[in-house]
Amino acid sequence: MLKEKLKDHNIILASQSPRRQAFFKELDVSFEIRLKPIKEEFPPRLTHFEISNYLAQLKALPFKNELQPQDILITSDTIVWHNETALGKPHDAHEAFSILKSLSNVTHEVITSVCFTTASYEKTLYSVTKVSFKALSDLEIKYYIDNFKPFDKAGAYGIQDWIGQIGVTKIEGSYFNVMGLPVHLVYKTLNDIANLK
Numbered sequence: 001m002l003k004e005k006l007k008d009h010n011i012i013l014a015s016q017s018p019r020r021q022a023f024f025k026e027l028d029v030s031f032e033i034r035l036k037p038i039k040e041e042f043p044p045r046l047t048h049f050e051i052s053n054y055l056a057q058l059k060a061l062p063f064k065n066e067l068q069p070q071d072i073l074i075t076s077d078t079i080v081w082h083n084e085t086a087l088g089k090p091h092d093a094h095e096a097f098s099i100l101k102s103l104s105n106v107t108h109e110v111i112t113s114v115c116f117t118t119a120s121y122e123k124t125l126y127s128v129t130k131v132s133f134k135a136l137s138d139l140e141i142k143y144y145i146d147n148f149k150p151f152d153k154a155g156a157y158g159i160q161d162w163i164g165q166i167g168v169t170k171i172e173g174s175y176f177n178v179m180g181l182p183v184h185l186v187y188k189t190l191n192d193i194a195n196l197k
Helices: 018-026 051-065 091-101 138-148 162-167 177-179 183-195
Strands: 010-013 030-032 071-082 083-085 107-117 124-132 168-172
Touching: 010 018, 018 177, 018 183, 051 071, 051 107, 051 124, 071 091, 071 183, 091 138, 107 177, 107 183, 124 177, 124 183, 138 162, 162 168
Parallel strands: 010 030, 010 071
Antiparallel strands: 071 083, 071 107, 107 124, 124 168
């Protein structure tokens, strides 16, 4: 459906996340993957969605001078927001344990920002989902880290993993947003772009 509408556009997904790539395949749109390395750093004054918005826009910067009129570049960033702090990807098992311990028996927010960039404009949107965990035992946290090695995931967990299945007690908002892409917003925005004449 969307593929036909976007046949005159070239979708570029600048993400090495297998989950985001899978979402785009499931949306049934034609896209290519282009990657450019950037240093994912943000000014300390930023908070909440400002951080993920900034990083999603930052990821688009290296592409700006090469975009053709038919190109739609999509960049994205996900953070876990807890205790007024952005939790990124853990560097090691010790940090992963510490992060998961802090998320145990409380509610945190997962924020994903998506930046749509063309040769003539840029639009950034974001989605916030509240996720509540049960009280996680040290044994459960250690088992998860040892077996699933969540070092590529913001907040040290994937909701689709074992820890999400046994630990998440409540979600308010988009489940797919927690996995790394608010698919409903991406679909709507691509539809809007396709309808622009």
